Amino acid sequence: MISSLAWVRKGAAQEVPARVKLTDEDFSRISAQMGDQLKLAKDDLAAMQDDDDVDHDATHSDTDMEAAVPEQAEITETGNELDIYKLDTYDDDEEADSDGPDEDGRISLFSKVRGLAYHNSNKEDPYIELGDSDEDDELDEMRISPxxxxxxxAKTEDDISHIEVYVYEESEDNLFVHHDILLPSFPLCLxxxxxxxxxxxxxxxxxxxxEIWNLDTIDSLFPDVILGALPSSQTSAADKKKKGGPLRTAKRSNAETHVDAVMAISWNTVQRNLIATGSADATVKLWDLNRPETATANYTPHRNKVQAVRWNKFEPAxxxxxxxxxxVCxxxxxxxxxxxxxKLSADxxxxxxxxxxxxRFFVxxxxxxVKAFDVRLGTTITHTAGNKSTKNVNEPVSDSLxxxxxxxxAVSAMDLxxxxxxxxxTGSGDKNVKVWSIxxxxxxxxxxxxxxxxxxxxxxxxxxxPYTISLAGSKGKVIVxxxxxxxxxxxxxxxxxxRQTVPTQSxxxxxxxxxMEPDDEPEDDDADDVPLDDEDEDEDHV
Incomplete structure (x- = not known):
């Protein structure tokens, strides 16, 4: 399924995207950011294995263990024949192995990667012998025209989520995948x-x-910027001692970062360093891209999950x-x-x-x-300290234009x-797309x-x-x-x-x-029913 789409205007993409080339500083930065997550994952795996061992020991009788002894002895007798291959020391290294934790207890993300040689061009690699024509063909395939x-x-198939980057050649009516970006979790918005x-x-x-990814770089291992990625030094010792670690503690809203799924993002095209986000933690946060670790402002106009946020391009604040x-607020x-x-009749x-x-805005x-409203005619509510609404919202549905x-x-897709x-x-779960004059x-x-x-x-x-639109849904394919x-x-x-003046060669x-048809991906009829939390299955939507 494809949960979200986004366009990139003509001329914005680099003509030939660069391949990632990480420096030592990049390795250190990424390892520091990912160290805690990797350590937590390893601790969780060890805890699960310990639980499995306890269950395994409790369910096996002494006779089963005795029956396994001769088999082990038989293996030992043949051990001398394999000693010549030194399989027991195959993974040992004379130098210090960087696979272990560092002095702070973090696990290195790139312990086995840093030693790999990488060349920006095949001409620089002494082990590859390709003619100039082969490399020119590769560059032509990667080239993006202005x-x-x-x-x-934002696509998910077989529990693997990634961003597919399509090139749309309008003059040729051609659509193809240029490259993709792997994601760590199910994507909700772009x-x-x-x-x-x-x-x-x-x-x-x-x-x-x-996560903010550079689209002009391919084969990236890590996003360029992460909004809300607190440094590990700010993680409290109390959180680290809790079962599952700081990333798996009970969700408690705070003013600095989201604590639940990010369901909406809006970039301010006038104040270009600002991004607003809405989350399932019922907060809206304002981020300054110049200092992305924590939010610069926190708003709580809603009492449930925030599904959508939009800046007004005429009034950028x-x-x-x-x-x-x-x-809607x-x-x-x-x-x-x-x-x-x-006030509305539904979510x-x-x-x-x-x-x-x-x-004018639409919801x-x-x-x-689909309703149209005049922003000047809303019901005014005020907030006290702590951003808690002081007015009862159990009111009749607001009048619309x-x-x-x-x-x-549900009208799950809409654009002007x-x-x-x-x-x-508009587009919907009823599988129909409708075009309206309003x-x-x-x-x-x-x-x-x-x-x-x-x-x-x-x-x-x-x-x-003005008359070209992209659409996608549960079948996992993009239509222009x-x-x-x-x-x-x-x-x-x-x-x-x-009139669109598009030069055509045909x-x-x-x-x-x-x-461009997908690789036989079956339609998921329940794709729009993915819950954000198990306890909220009856009210959550993609």
């Missing part, structure tokens, strides 16, 4: 950013940290949030004591600011509705064209189709083309849908005004749907 988009897909200037993707997963407490991140709130699935009108919900019964199940005013696309707050469905991605989990318009030549869309919107008409 006219190409990247599409990033957000592209270019701070510092570059090409990065922020990933929210079931872990409480946010205003943040819109939605949660599983059936409400808007507030100034510099003065969060006053919050505008809208929030998606949030959008209108890219053409700064005062989709679990009961299949319009309410649209879009689908028969950044160029064509009023062009809305001009003058009068929604009209102009197109509905099952495009065979399964349950639709993500829909994102291209940042460069070109709406420009659809007759219904052409009647509803002035296509000529936004005289054939452009494809309406562009896809």
């Amino acid at each position: 006219t190409d988009n990247l599409i990033l897909a 957000e592209w950013l270019d701070f510092p200037s570059g090409n990065y993707i922020a990933v929210g997963t079931f872990e409480p940290q946010v 205003v943040l819109l949030t939605g949660g599983y407490d059936k409400r 808007a507030f100034d991140s510099r003065a969060p004591d006053t919050v505008a709130m809208w 929030v699935e998606c949030l959008l600011w209108d890219p053409m009108h700064s005062e 989709s919900t679990e009961d299949g509705l 319009f309410t649209l019964h879009a689908h028969d199940s 064209s950044p160029f064509a005013d009023g062009l809305l696309v 001009k003058e707050n009068q929604p009209i469905c102009i197109l509905s189709r099952d495009i065979e991605v399964g349950k639709v989990f993500s829909a994102n318009f291209s940042p460069d083309a 849908w070109n709406l420009e030549d659809n007759a219904n869309v052409r009647r509803a919107f002035p296509i000529r005004q936004h 005289k054939e008409p452009r494809k309406e749907l562009v896809a």
Whole structure:
């Protein structure tokens, strides 16, 4: 399944991505950050093995043990024949083995990797003899044209999660996987950013940290930045003594880091060093990318999991949030004591600011509705010290500019064209994708189709083309849908005004749907029912 998509605008990607080359400083930095996690994993494994040994000893009788003695003796008798191969000392090294813990008790992540020789080019490797043409072909395969988009897909199959980096060649209607990035946990959300200037993707997963990966580097072993990765020196001794260690203690919210899954990420395109995140721990946090270890601000406008966060590009300090407490909140991140709130009939699935009108936003919900609101007309609530709401939220559902019964199940995907005013696309667990005109707050469905991605989990318009949208869902494949030549869309919107001038080498008409089929991945009909916690199965969603 694919849980989230993100576009990279044309020209943002490096033409030929670099291969990772770690320095000694990089090894030290990564080992220090990962040492505690590796030690905890090893301790947990040892504890499990000890428990298994106890159970094994309790269930075996003395007669079973006696029966095993002759077999052991028989093995010992043949031991002399194998001594010549020195199998007992095969793994020993004359030098100190770096596989053990360091002086601080941490386990090195790269104990067996640092000694490996790596060459940036095959020409530098004395053991590889390739002609220039072979290396040129390899470079051509890796090359990304300035006219190409990247599409990033958060994909999970066979319990393995990764980000697939697709190249979309619009002029050729071609889509293919360029490279991928392995992830440690199930991905929930993606957000592209270019701070510092570059090409990065922020990933929210079931872990409480946010990983930021450099998309211009392939074969990376570790993200460039981790939001919320506290140094091991800040881990208390009391936490280390608890069973399972500091990463597995009871979840207790704090102002510095998330303690549960990160469900939403929004990058501020004006204040480019700022990222907002929403979490299953019911908090919204503000991060400064210049000092990513801890959050710079902590907000608690919701009383349940925070599903969506969005910055307003016209008012860059205003943040819109939605949660599983059936409400949407808007507030100034510099003065969060006053919050505008809208009560809904169901939990929030998606949030959008209108890219053409700064005062309007849209929310989709679990009961299949899409609603439009004016940010100036919300119910005002205030916070006291500790950010606890002082007003009872058991209020009637807020009035909206319009309410649209879009689908028969949760509207899990929604996006607005950044160029064509009023062009809305929604997707749902009912497997249908619908195209709407919402001009003058009068929604009209102009197109509905099952495009065979399964349950639709993500829909994102291209940042460069007003009528091109990517979609993905439970079948684990990405579809790029070109709406420009659809007759219904052409009647509803002035296509000529936004005509996509794409040079093509083929005289054939452009494809309406562009896809790359997955490797026979079966559709997971229960993919949208993955719980964030075992005890919350009845209320959680992807």
